[in-house]
Amino acid sequence: MRLKTxxxxxxxxxxxxxxxxxxxxxxxxxxxxxxxxxxEDGRIHVFYDKETFxxxxxxxxxxxxxxxxxxxxxxxxxxxxxxxxxxxxxxxxPAAMLWDGKQDVSSFYGEMHKHGRIYxxxxxxDMDFVRKVGEPSYMYTQIGAxxxxxxxxxxxxxxxxxxxxxxxxxxxxxxxx
Numbered sequence: 496m497r498l499k500t501x502x503x504x505x506x507x508x509x510x511x512x513x514x515x516x517x518x519x520x521x522x523x524x525x526x527x528x529x530x531x532x533x534x535e536d537g538r539i540h541v542f543y544d545k546e547t548f549x550x551x552x553x554x555x556x557x558x559x560x561x562x563x564x565x566x567x568x569x570x571x572x573x574x575x576x577x578x579x580x581x582x583x584x585x586x587x588x589p590a591a592m593l594w595d596g597k598q599d600v601s602s603f604y605g606e607m608h609k610h611g612r613i614y615x616x617x618x619x620x621d622m623d624f625v626r627k628v629g630e631p632s633y634m635y636t637q638i639g640a641x642x643x644x645x646x647x648x649x650x651x652x653x654x655x656x657x658x659x660x661x662x663x664x665x666x667x668x669x670x671x672x
Contacts, residue, residue: 528593529670530605530622539567539626542576543590545670551576561591568627593619604666612646617663621650635660642671 531548533540540557542548551557557576566573575590585591592598605616607625614631616622625631633651640647647667649660 527602528589528598528600528604528619530590530593530603530616530619531608532606532622532626533608534571534610538572538574540574540576541590541594543588543593544576544578547576547578561585561588604670606667606670608645612648613641613667614648614650615663615667616650617660617666618650618652621652625650637664 529543529545531542531545533548533551535555540551542551542557547557557574559577559579559582561575561577563573563575565571573594575588575594577584577588577590581588586595589598593600600619603617603619603622605619605622607614607616607622614622614625616625621631631648631650633653633656635649635651637647637649639645649663649667651658651660
């Protein structure tokens with residue numbers, strides 16, 4: 496009888512452990528990052544939450560933030576807009592970890608609002624390149640297609656430079672309904 500109880504307990508523990516492994520795998524494979532960046536007043540404002548970014552665009556400030564003076568690629572101040580839930584994480588917020596290269600990204604959507612244009616990315620490396628150099632090497636541009644009539648620049652790279660970025664255009668449209 497005791498052996499039967501021990502066997503049942505072992506089976507239950509195994510099921511729980513394997514179930515936990517499965518959940519972790521699903522979370523890792525669905526690691527989608529949304530990234531919004533606005534260059535204003537010599538600062539780079541970075542957001543990982545669309546709602547917080549929208550509030551920033553309306554008001555010009557965020558309730559919670561993490562600031563790095565001189566942390567930008569050209570010495571700009573970085574301001575990470577935080578959600579209330581993440582305000583106590585400090586350097587471990589999703590945006591700071593992604594900026595520092597400490598977070599893996601399997602799927603990426605990013606917008607950079609700069610010089611009256613909206614640059615749209617599906618690749619973090621392309622966004623880093625544009626931030627460093629100032630503009631993309633390959634792009635597909637739609638004049639006046641932004642929510643307030645801005646020019647929208649869909650950033651491409653060598654691998655996709657000859658293709659119309661239909662998927663990225665659809666993502667942009669969905670973000671700005």
